[in-house]
Amino acid sequence: MGFDFTVTARTAQWRDRIGEFLRDQVIPAEQQAFAAGVDDALRLRLQAAARQAGVFAPQVAEDLGGGGFAFDDVAVLLEEAGTSLLGPLALGCAAPDEGNVHLLDRIASPEQRDRYLRPLAAGQVRSCFAMTEPPPGAGSDPSALRTRARRVDGGWRVDGVKHLITGAEGAAFAILMAAGGRPDGQGSTMFLVDTDTPGWQLGAHARTIDATMVGGHCEVRVDDLFVPDEQVLGEPGEGFRYAQVRLAPARLTHCMRWLGAARRAHEIATDRAVTRELFGSPLADLGMAQQMIADNEIDLHAARALLWQTSWEIAQGNRGTESSSRTKVFVSEAVGRVVDRAVQLCGGLGTSDDLVVGRIYADVRAFRIYDGSSETHRMSIAKRAARRARDRRTG
Structure with a gap:
């Protein structure tokens, strides 16, 4: 058995160009964006610059104007994109659009x-993915969907509440999940769903600790919404199966981007540790600081190794359901530890936007919840392990 972690010449070239683009044009825009807010005007400006630099949409198929990279190569490029919180937005590989592009590329009809x-x-519009609902509706348990669709002449009527x-604000269309569809x-x-359709009602923004997502995190009410048959994505009644097409790769692309952000936080912290003197020596020479630096190095390299392995499985055509769950849990918790230690190493300034580390800390915390909480994935992993144990005993 051979293991080859060689990065191809083309992937390395794109990685280096992405890094240069972020340093020259994206990172200088961070502080103003943190102060003024991230909006579509900034998105369009950065994406135009990314196209000019030849680094836009590395994960998108070439016939759609992207880089056309295989999924294991994408792991390298989206990590680099994530080294600025604005990088995925600039490169057209931010959630939720990145996951929606992947799903539509697999499922959509030619007209769609x-x-x-x-x-x-192409970045001409934005989208959203409308599945999550207020309790007791769908969240970590998608089968709890309370938004319902019913057949009518020429299409469907849908009612429910999403949050x-x-x-959602400013999205041109949504991929809306609703219960029902089979006979x-x-x-x-x-x-x-085009978001200007009567019955699609945008509600309030949730006040969340993250602050670099265009369009916020919104409530949406769906009230007697009519959707024609030609706007059903895939086959009626098969939404849960299609969700798996989106969810496993989307978990991993989140891991890629946040790994890049954690790496940036660690680099900022180590740069500070070798230049800041405390108690008569550089911070990096103090034992407790050295342990945090070493543990960050270990977490970053272990997370990358697991992520690359799972990304390779996806690139080979494996569904990656269980392996993506393992990877999502480990990477989300590892990057959280890395950024937390980076804040600690940076001291008071680590809690601010000034060093970017504080902003990364606030934005990354939710990653242990969305796309399946760590607890939900652990439950799934444990059930599969127990099933294999039972099979061994009865086989």
Whole structure:
């Protein structure tokens, strides 16, 4: 068995160009963006610059105007993009659009590709993914969907309430998940909904600790919303199956981006540790600081190794359901530890936006919850392990 972690020449070239682009054009925009807020005007300006630099949308297929990289190569490039909180936005690889592009590329009809996928992949519009609901509706348990779809002449009527819908304000369309769709009323269905459709009602923004997401995290009410048959994504009743097409890769692309952010926080902290003197010596020479630096190095390298392995499995055509759960739990918790230690190493300034570390700390915390909480993934991993143990005993 051979293991080859060699980065191809083309991938290395793109990685280096992305790094240069971020240093020259994106990182200088961070402080103003933190102060004024991240909006579509900034997104469009940065994405135009990324196209000019030849680094836009590395994860998107070439026929859609992207880099056309395989998923294991994408792991390298999206980590680099994540070294600025504005990097994924600039490169067109930020959530939720990145995951929606992947899903539409796999599922959409030819007409839907032209109407929704192509403008989204090109960064001409934004989108959102409307699945999460207020309790007792769908959250970590998608099967708890309370938004319902019912058949009517020429299409469907949908009613329900969604919340924490990322990027909803200003999105041109949504991928809306609703229960129902099969003849017996079971299953779930995905709908492509233009957000100017009557019955789509944008509500309040949740006041969350993260602050670098265009369009916020919003409540959406769906009130007697009519969706024509041609805007059903895939087959009615198969929404849960299609969600897996999106969710496993999207978990991993989150891991890629946040690994880059954690690496940036660690580099800022270590730069500070070798230049700041305390008690007569550089901070980096003090034992407790050295332990934090070493533990960060270990967490970063272990997270990257696991992420690359799982990304390779996806690139080989594996569904990656269980391996992506393992990776999501480990990476989300490892990057949280790395950034937390970086804050500690930076002292008081580490809690501020001035060193960027504080902003990363606030933004990364939610990663242990969205795309499946750590607890939900652990439950799934444990159930699979127990099933294998039972099979061994009965086999």
